[in-house]
Amino acid sequence: MAEASSQVDIAERIARLRAEINYHAYRYYTLDDPIISDAEYDQLMQELRRLEEAHPELITPDSPTQRVGAPPRPEFRKVIHPVPMTSLSNAFNEEDMRAWLMRIRRLLPEDLPAEELAFVVEPKFDGLAVALTYEGGILVRGATRGDGIEGEDVTENLRTVKNIPLRIPVAPDGPPAPERIEVRGEVYLPIADFNQLNQEQMAKGERLYANPRNAAAGSVRQLDSRITARRRLAFFAYAIGYLEGGPSFTSHWDALMYLKELGFPVSQDIRRTHDFEEVLRFIREWGERRDHLPYEADGVVIKVDSLALQQRLGIVGNAPRWAIAYKFPPREATTRVLSIEVNVGRTGVLTPYAVLEPVNVGGVTVRQATLHNFEDLMRKDIRVGDTVIVVRAGDVIPQVVKPILERRPPDSKPYAMPTHCPSCGEPVVKPEGEVAVYCVNAACPAQLVRRVEHFVSRSAMDIVGFGERIAEQLIEAGLISDVGDIYTLKDKRERLLQLEGFGEKKVDNLLKAIEASKQQPLEHLVAALGIPGVGSIVAKTLAEHFLSLDALAAATEEELQRVESIGPEIARSVVDWFARPRHQEVLRKLRAAGVRTEAALRTAAGGAAPLRGLSFVITGTLPTLSRDQARALIEAAGGKVTESVSRKTDYLVLGENPGSKLQRARELGIKIIDEATLRQMIGAQ
Ligand SMILES: [Zn+2]
Incomplete structure (x- = not known):
C-alpha cells in the first residue's frame, strides 16, 4: 500500500519538477529574466535526474532531462510538410519594395481603407528554418524546411535547443495548449557562440564554419544529437504553420502574440504599421543596426498583417504574394x-x-582577411594571385573561405x-602538438x-591617445624596451619632441595620460601585464582575491587553483609569467614609477583604511591565503601584522594547525577571527 502511494507521489513530484524546470528555463532562455539562481535551478534538475534514474519508466519526451541529445542515428527520416513551407520573394532596394506595394495594391479592392492594410515587419534571422509540431501541448516533431515540401526529422536535435518549449504552455498562466499546432521559426547561432565554435574547431584541427548560418545548419543536422546539445543554438518563432483545436486569428500579429503567450521566443523587434514609409524606415534602421546585433540578420521580412487579405492575395509560384524578404547586401564577395x-x-x-584587392562585402570595404593559422591556410591551399571567397559576419573579422580553383593563375x-x-x-x-608557430x-x-x-x-591601463603608431615610434626610437619604460617617458621630454608629429601639446597630453594611468584599479594592471590566459575577467578575479600585485606574484600554483574559476592552466601560466626575470624587471619599473599595485579597498567615510590602527597576528594555515598574502592584505587595508601576540594585539587570525600563539591569545583575551571574517572586515570578497 505504502509502495503504491509512494509511486504516485513520485510521479507527481516528477511532473511538478518538470513543469517548474521548464518554466524557469523559459524565464532564463526566452525572457532573459530568471527568478531563481542557477544553483537552485541545478538542484531542481538534479532531483529530477535522480528520480528519473530510479524510475526510468516515468521518463517522457517533454522532460527537460531529454535536452541532452540521443545517441547517433544512421540518417534522418524524411518528413512531408502537411502545409508546404513556402519561400519568400526578395527585394534588394526601396524601389523593389514600392513595386511590391503596387502589385498587392492592384490585387486588393480599390476602396480598401488605408488603415486596413497593415504590415508586420520582422528581422530575418540568418539560420535554419524549422517546423515544430506539438500535439496536446507536447513537442512531438521538429523538422527542417528542406525543399519546402519534404524536410528531415531532427526532433532529437531540436529538443536540445534550450528555448524551444518541450511542452506548452510554458508559463502556468498561459493559454491552454491547442490540440495540434505547427510553429515555424528559425534556429540560429549567436555570433559570439559562432566565434567560439570556430575557435574550438580550429583547436581540434577541424573545419571552420564560414558563417553562423552554416554553423547552425551543421549543428542541427548532426546525426549525433549530443553534439547539437553542446552548441548554443537558439530559436525564434515567426509563424504558425497550422493550428487545430485552438483559437482562430484575424491577423498575423495576433498569431505571433499567441505564440508568445504559449512561451515561444518571438523577436522583440517586430513592428506593425499602416504606414509604408515607416516600413521603409524600419528597413533602413535595421540595415544600420545589422553590424551590432548579437546574431546575424540577413534582412527584414515584411508581411501583410490581415489573414483575410493574405488569403485574397494568395500564392504565386512558390512564394506568397503577401510577404517579401528585404535582403541586405551579401556578406560574401570574391x-x-x-x-x-x-x-x-x-x-x-x-x-x-591575406591582403586583398579592396572589395565591398555587405557594405564595408574589405582590404584584409584573416587566414586563421598556417595549417588552415595550407589545407585550403590559398595562394597569392588566387581569386577567393571572402565572408564577414557582424563585427567578426573578415575571413577567406576558399580559393576558386577554376580561376587560379597557371x-x-x-x-x-x-x-x-x-x-x-x-x-x-x-x-x-600545437597548431601555432611562434617567434620566441x-x-x-x-x-x-x-x-x-x-x-x-x-x-588595461587605458592611456588615452597612445595608439599603435606611437608605440611603433617609441620602440623604433629606442625610448622604450618594455612596458615599464612607458613611465620613464616623462624624463625624456626633449627626445619625445624630436619624434615626427610630436608637438608640445601632444607630448603634454600623452604624459598626462600616462601619469593618470598609474591610478588604474589593480584588476586593470593585472590585465595589462598580458599574462597568457588572463583577460579582463580572470584579472578581476585575481585582483579581488589577492588584493595586491605582490601577493599575486608570490602565489603558488596550488594557491591560485584554490581561487574560484582558476584552473591549472591559468595557474601555471601566472606562475610562469612572474618567474621570468624579464617580467620581474618590468614589475620593478612599474613599482618604481609609483603605479598602484594594490586593490582599492572600500574605505570608511573620510578615506580611512578599514584596518587602520589595528594590529594582527596570524597563526596556522589559512584556507586560501598564504601568510604573505594575508599580511599584504592587512597592510593594504592600513593594518599592522606582528609576529608575536602581546597585549597590543587586536586580533589573532586563526588557521588550521595553529601554534602556541593561540594559547597565548586566549590567555590575553584577544579576539580570534578566521580568514572569512578578516575578508569581511576589509570589505573584500
Ligand atoms: Zn620576432
Whole structure:
C-alpha cells in the first residue's frame, strides 16, 4: 500500500519538477529574466535526474532531462510538410519594395481603407528554418524546411535547443495548449557562440564554419544529437504553420502574440504599421543596426498583417504574394589575394592574413582577411594571385573561405611557411602538438609593439591617445624596451619632441595620460601585464582575491587553483609569467614609477583604511591565503601584522594547525577571527 502511494507521489513530484524546470528555463532562455539562481535551478534538475534514474519508466519526451541529445542515428527520416513551407520573394532596394506595394495594391479592392492594410515587419534571422509540431501541448516533431515540401526529422536535435518549449504552455498562466499546432521559426547561432565554435574547431584541427548560418545548419543536422546539445543554438518563432483545436486569428500579429503567450521566443523587434514609409524606415534602421546585433540578420521580412487579405492575395509560384524578404547586401564577395602577410602577436604567435584587392562585402570595404593559422591556410591551399571567397559576419573579422580553383593563375605557387619571424628575423618555433608557430625572441619589436598596445588599451591601463603608431615610434626610437619604460617617458621630454608629429601639446597630453594611468584599479594592471590566459575577467578575479600585485606574484600554483574559476592552466601560466626575470624587471619599473599595485579597498567615510590602527597576528594555515598574502592584505587595508601576540594585539587570525600563539591569545583575551571574517572586515570578497 505504502509502495503504491509512494509511486504516485513520485510521479507527481516528477511532473511538478518538470513543469517548474521548464518554466524557469523559459524565464532564463526566452525572457532573459530568471527568478531563481542557477544553483537552485541545478538542484531542481538534479532531483529530477535522480528520480528519473530510479524510475526510468516515468521518463517522457517533454522532460527537460531529454535536452541532452540521443545517441547517433544512421540518417534522418524524411518528413512531408502537411502545409508546404513556402519561400519568400526578395527585394534588394526601396524601389523593389514600392513595386511590391503596387502589385498587392492592384490585387486588393480599390476602396480598401488605408488603415486596413497593415504590415508586420520582422528581422530575418540568418539560420535554419524549422517546423515544430506539438500535439496536446507536447513537442512531438521538429523538422527542417528542406525543399519546402519534404524536410528531415531532427526532433532529437531540436529538443536540445534550450528555448524551444518541450511542452506548452510554458508559463502556468498561459493559454491552454491547442490540440495540434505547427510553429515555424528559425534556429540560429549567436555570433559570439559562432566565434567560439570556430575557435574550438580550429583547436581540434577541424573545419571552420564560414558563417553562423552554416554553423547552425551543421549543428542541427548532426546525426549525433549530443553534439547539437553542446552548441548554443537558439530559436525564434515567426509563424504558425497550422493550428487545430485552438483559437482562430484575424491577423498575423495576433498569431505571433499567441505564440508568445504559449512561451515561444518571438523577436522583440517586430513592428506593425499602416504606414509604408515607416516600413521603409524600419528597413533602413535595421540595415544600420545589422553590424551590432548579437546574431546575424540577413534582412527584414515584411508581411501583410490581415489573414483575410493574405488569403485574397494568395500564392504565386512558390512564394506568397503577401510577404517579401528585404535582403541586405551579401556578406560574401570574391576578390583577389595580392599577398599573404604574417602578423606577430604579443605572445609571439605568427598569424597569416591575406591582403586583398579592396572589395565591398555587405557594405564595408574589405582590404584584409584573416587566414586563421598556417595549417588552415595550407589545407585550403590559398595562394597569392588566387581569386577567393571572402565572408564577414557582424563585427567578426573578415575571413577567406576558399580559393576558386577554376580561376587560379597557371603559374601560381603554393604558399611557403615562414621559417623566420618577419619582424626580427629570428627562426620561428613550432611546439610539438600545437597548431601555432611562434617567434620566441624576447626582444622582437613586433611583439613589443603588440604588448605596448595591449598595455595601454582601454580594458588595461587605458592611456588615452597612445595608439599603435606611437608605440611603433617609441620602440623604433629606442625610448622604450618594455612596458615599464612607458613611465620613464616623462624624463625624456626633449627626445619625445624630436619624434615626427610630436608637438608640445601632444607630448603634454600623452604624459598626462600616462601619469593618470598609474591610478588604474589593480584588476586593470593585472590585465595589462598580458599574462597568457588572463583577460579582463580572470584579472578581476585575481585582483579581488589577492588584493595586491605582490601577493599575486608570490602565489603558488596550488594557491591560485584554490581561487574560484582558476584552473591549472591559468595557474601555471601566472606562475610562469612572474618567474621570468624579464617580467620581474618590468614589475620593478612599474613599482618604481609609483603605479598602484594594490586593490582599492572600500574605505570608511573620510578615506580611512578599514584596518587602520589595528594590529594582527596570524597563526596556522589559512584556507586560501598564504601568510604573505594575508599580511599584504592587512597592510593594504592600513593594518599592522606582528609576529608575536602581546597585549597590543587586536586580533589573532586563526588557521588550521595553529601554534602556541593561540594559547597565548586566549590567555590575553584577544579576539580570534578566521580568514572569512578578516575578508569581511576589509570589505573584500
Ligand atoms: Zn620576432
